[in-house]
Amino acid sequence: MSGWYPTDTESRPPSTSALFSSSCRWFKSMFSFAWVFSQSVRPCLRPWTRTPFLPSHVSFSSTRPIAITRVQREQESEQARAARLARKRQYEKTRLANENDQEREARLFRQRQYNKLRRANETAEARAARLARMHEYRTACRECETDKQRQERLARERQARADSPQKFLAYQRKFGRKPENREKTKQKNREYRKKHPGVEHLQHEQLSIRRATRLVEQVFSGRSKTIANTYTWKTHTPVSFDDKVEHHCTACHRFRFLKHWWKEKSRPETTETSSNHDRYMCSRCFANDWNLVVPETFSGRLPRLFTSPDYPPPFRKERLKANKSAHDIKKQHEEDEKENERS
Ligand SMILES: [Zn+2]
Known part of the structure; x- marks a missing residue:
């Protein structure tokens, strides 16, 4: 079908869209020329070019609004200031309540960056003052926190420790x-x-801690260390270092910094003797693992620690109330032991 317009492209008149796009291109190029001219050449032609040339060149000062605000703040009354701060606080509160995770992350990131910058330049006195303030705030928080809050905080701390132990x-x-x-x-x-007198008794309320301390007392810090030298355990041997050393406990999977450790005996199939392959267990875990703590060979009567898993009993309540000195407690403790042996 022959059309109502010629099929030959050369004789066809340019369409309206082509005309429009070409004119657009021309305008664009002219505008960009004006823009480039205004940005590069105009500043050199002083001073008659100081007036705005294009609408986007209206002079802008970054310090002017700050100066205006400063003047306003200097002139405002006490009441106005309090009202403004209250409004600001309210605004921050609602913003914090409504922010999503992403915004929260961004805010914390900004805060961290700001703190980093500020702490890089702070003086020693300022640092000490800041740390003292932080300490005061934290102790104040801890003193007035409820039991539930305390449990939650401890759980959070435990979780954080588990998440990034390194x-x-x-x-x-x-x-x-x-x-x-x-x-x-x-x-x-x-x-x-x-x-805070009596705080050590709080520790003493836990059976696991009582057993661990008693085990260390009896095995490692006995007068002649007879137990450590004569008793043998099936899987472990007691090792006492001169100073605290760091080892990984195979039971609680923590790196602990202790003087007394329980070293795992090397199995006959593994003949490696290098110290890198030594496996240790802390006294607290060892004392509370009933299958491990009972000695294999021993001389004389076994101490009650190795015969009953519920030993030693906690302090008596009267002693907690009386809050006696350590010497008195020790004395009474020895008397109790004698009574226990008699019965
Ligand atoms: Zn452990």
Whole structure:
């Protein structure tokens, strides 16, 4: 079918769309020329080019709004200031309540960056003051927290430790395991115990801790260490180091920093003797594993620790109330032992 317009392309008149696009291109190129000119050449032609040339060149000052705000703040009354701050607080509160996970992440990231920048430049005094403030805030929070909040916090801390054990280990290695910091920690603990008498009894309420401390007392810090030298266990041998050493406990899977360890005996099929393959267990785990803690060979009468899994019993309540000195408690403890042996 022959059309009503010629099929030959050369004789066809340009369509309206082609005309429009070509004119657009021309306008664009002209505009970009003007823009490039205004950006590069205009600043050189002083001073008659200072007036805005294109609408986008209306002069903008980044410091002007800040200056205006500063002046406004200087002039505002106390009431206006309080109202403004209250409004701001309210706004922040609603924003925090409504933010999603992504926004929260972004906010925390920004805060972390800001803190990093600020802490890189802070002086020693400012740092000490900040740490003191943080410590005060934390102790205030802990003093007024409820039991449930405390449980939740401890669970959170435990979870964080489980999630990134390397981070906590690095922290411990950096701060907790230096001799000078250990002395400081000991001093702090001593002061805390003085301030809160009877806090060591709280520890004593747990059977696992009681068993672990008794095991260490009897095996490692006995007067002649007879138990450590004469008793043998089926799978482990007691090892005592001069100073605290770090080992991985095979039962609780923690890197612990202790003086006394229970080394796993090498199995006959594995003849490797290198120290890298030594496997250790902490006293707390060993004392509470009834299958392991009973000695294989021993001389004389077995201590009650190795014959009953519920031993030793907790302190009596009267003693907790009376809050006697350590010496008195020890004395009473020995008397109790004698009574136990008689019965
Ligand atoms: Zn352990």
